[in-house]
Amino acid sequence: xxxxxxxxxxxxxxxxxxxxxFGGITALKxxxxxxxxxxxxxxxxxxxxxxxxxxxxxxxxxQPTSGRILFEKRQISGQPPHRIAGSGxxxxxxxxxLFKSMTVIENIMVGRHCRTHxxxxxxxxxxxxxxxxxxxxxxxAASHLEFVGLEDAAHLQAGTLPLGKQKILEMARALATDxxxxxxxxxxxxxxxxxxxxxxxxxxRICQSGVTVMLVEHDMxxxxxxxxxxxxxxxxxxxxxxxxxxxxxxxxxxxxxxxxQ
Amino acid sequence: MSRKDWGIFLGTMLLIGIxxxxxxxxxxxxxxxxxxxxxxIFTLISIGLSMLMGYxxxxxxxxxxxFGIGAYTSGILTTRFGLNPWLVMPAGMLLAAVVAWLLxxxxxxxxxxxxxxxxxxxxxxxxxxxxxxxxxTGGPSGMADIPSxxxxxxxxxxxxxxxxxxxxxxxxxxxxxxxxxxxRVGRALRAIxxxxxxxxxxxxxTARLKVQVFVLSAVLAALAGSFYTxxxxxxxxxxFNLMWSIRFMLMVMVGxxxxxxxxxxxxxxxxxxxNEWLQVFADFEILAYGAILLVVALFLPRGLVSLISQGFGxxxxxxxxxxxxx
Numbered sequence: 117x118x119x120x121x122x123x124x125x126x127x128x129x130x131x132x133x134x135x136x137x138f139g140g141i142t143a144l145k146x147x148x149x150x151x152x153x154x155x156x157x158x159x160x161x162x163x164x165x166x167x168x169x170x171x172x173x174x175x176x177x178x179q180p181t182s183g184r185i186l187f188e189k190r191q192i193s194g195q196p197p198h199r200i201a202g203s204g205x206x207x208x209x210x211x212x213x214l215f216k217s218m219t220v221i222e223n224i225m226v227g228r229h230c231r232t233h234x235x236x237x238x239x240x241x242x243x244x245x246x247x248x249x250x251x252x253x254x255x256x257a258a259s260h261l262e263f264v265g266l267e268d269a270a271h272l273q274a275g276t277l278p279l280g281k282q283k284i285l286e287m288a289r290a291l292a293t294d295x296x297x298x299x300x301x302x303x304x305x306x307x308x309x310x311x312x313x314x315x316x317x318x319x320x321r322i323c324q325s326g327v328t329v330m331l332v333e334h335d336m337x338x339x340x341x342x343x344x345x346x347x348x349x350x351x352x353x354x355x356x357x358x359x360x361x362x363x364x365x366x367x368x369x370x371x372x373x374x375x376x377q
Numbered sequence: 378m379s380r381k382d383w384g385i386f387l388g389t390m391l392l393i394g395i396x397x398x399x400x401x402x403x404x405x406x407x408x409x410x411x412x413x414x415x416x417x418i419f420t421l422i423s424i425g426l427s428m429l430m431g432y433x434x435x436x437x438x439x440x441x442x443x444f445g446i447g448a449y450t451s452g453i454l455t456t457r458f459g460l461n462p463w464l465v466m467p468a469g470m471l472l473a474a475v476v477a478w479l480l481x482x483x484x485x486x487x488x489x490x491x492x493x494x495x496x497x498x499x500x501x502x503x504x505x506x507x508x509x510x511x512x513x514t515g516g517p518s519g520m521a522d523i524p525s526x527x528x529x530x531x532x533x534x535x536x537x538x539x540x541x542x543x544x545x546x547x548x549x550x551x552x553x554x555x556x557x558x559x560x561r562v563g564r565a566l567r568a569i570x571x572x573x574x575x576x577x578x579x580x581x582x583t584a585r586l587k588v589q590v591f592v593l594s595a596v597l598a599a600l601a602g603s604f605y606t607x608x609x610x611x612x613x614x615x616x617f618n619l620m621w622s623i624r625f626m627l628m629v630m631v632g633x634x635x636x637x638x639x640x641x642x643x644x645x646x647x648x649x650x651x652n653e654w655l656q657v658f659a660d661f662e663i664l665a666y667g668a669i670l671l672v673v674a675l676f677l678p679r680g681l682v683s684l685i686s687q688g689f690g691x692x693x694x695x696x697x698x699x700x701x702x703x
């Protein structure tokens with residue numbers, strides 16, 4: 117049941133018949149879909165459609181009950197989250213999950229963990245290679261901070277930032293892992309209109325920098341504005357997929373959102 | 378490490394360095410030095426425990442067992458096989474590392490406090506082995522005539538020499554741990570402690586790091602055990618039972634879990650308290666410890682260092698704001 121993707125480029129992420137069962141509840145009922153490379157792919161659907169579950173499956177926080185997930189042709193389902201992060205998928209969380217008592221820049225520096233190597237001996241004895249690495253971590257983190265425009269807050273405690281900035285910081289932290297696919301779980305939740313607008317621009321800049329974006333979002337204005345493709349889920353099943361202009365007029369999509377008429 | 382951290386480090390080192398002269402006017406100099414030797418040995422354990430509890434967010438009830446593994450490895454290998462005490466020190470540490478690794482791998486792959494349970498059982502087992510393996514450990518009556526450490530042929534029998542040796546080791550270990558914490562590894566540990574799921578999704582291998590910290594804490598406890606053995610030159614299983622594991626935890630908690638300085642402060646304080654003032658309680662000592670734990674948990678959840686750092690609190694905020702706006 118693959119969506120009507122006419123895109124010529126190879127998919128970056130392939131979902132093959134993903135099922136996710138929690139006890140008696142089936143959150144995903146055999147979902148298959150290909151995410152094209154280099155686009156902003158929105159995932160929408162009413163509450164309980166399985167959007168966040170899908171993100172958890174892709175990032176390894178849930179192990180799908182059955183089905184396979186391929187990232188750049190390699191299977192990632194079954195791997196622990198830190199491995200998946202290492203292979204190039206990063207994410208943000210619906211409920212902000214920052215390291216609150218650490219500073220803004222330290223949060224981003226943690227994102228560099230999977231791209232660096234110094235262990236206990238190297239850091240405890242300050243091997244020369246470790247010093248260089250630490251300097252690079254700092255420089256990289258600073259550049260990501262600048263990319264999202266939070267450089268003024270570098271040394272503030274992450275937990276003290278307003279919600280809007282915390283959401284942006286989560287994105288910077290995710291970008292610090294050098295992902296080729298980033299999953300944004302309701303980044304606009306709790307943001308005001310101006311913040312949402314800036315967020316939209318940021319998401320587009322992330323995509324332009326060569327990172328494929330998957331976006332779960334309830335703010336339809338944002339979704340329609342930024343996304344190249346939309347996947348609609350309904351009760352854990354594929355409902356529709358296509359470009360935004362096409363999706364919003366589909367009768368089955370309208371029905372899923374508004375109920376039968 | 379920031380300039381402030383170095384300041385505290387050198388200041389504390391100086392204080393420990395001149396301590397013998399500070400207590401000189403009093404009668405029982407050697408008595409206080411003696412207590413400080415034990416405080417130093419225990420600080421080695423509580424530094425590791427502080428890394429484990431305060432940074433990796435895990436509880437170990439087996440630190441006394443690892444302490445015992447180090448102590449008895451040194452004791453047995455030096456008395457039975459006549460080996461050099463310095464040479465066998467790494468043997469105890471290695472044994473503790475292997476055991477901790479085997480124990481930590483299954484227990485730390487699970488979220489939650491499974492390590493506390495696993496180590497609780499392990500601690501009891503080690504104590505039983507030390508008491509029952511009479512042929513090797515001497516059983517409940519213990520093991521005597523363990524050789525002292527020697528440096529360049531001179532035996533370290535005086536308290537004052539041992540005092541400087543142990544505290545030198547403490548500061549080396551402290552420095553190592555500070556450098557670890559002020560780096561990639563330390564940031565990852567704090568991240569795990571705050572938001573494990575997010576840390577994992579950012580690529581931090583949480584289970585592996587927790588096992589590594591647990592192994593480090595076990596190795597430090599074993600090192601402390603070797604120092605202890607060659608200082609008291611007598612071993613019996615009573616020093617390595619569950620009560621001691623709880624005492625080590627208490628030392629860390631009184632000082633403040635999330636600070637290595639807290640571990641040091643809490644250990645020195647509790648060693649003095651235990652040796653000087655709690656003796657009057659005799660068998661009710663455990664009640665006194667319980668009361669201290671309760672008061673700390675209720676009124677000082679971040680330990681004594683939080684009181685001290687509050688004094689510097691106003692100074693702490695300003696530079697970070699200034700950095701942010703520059």
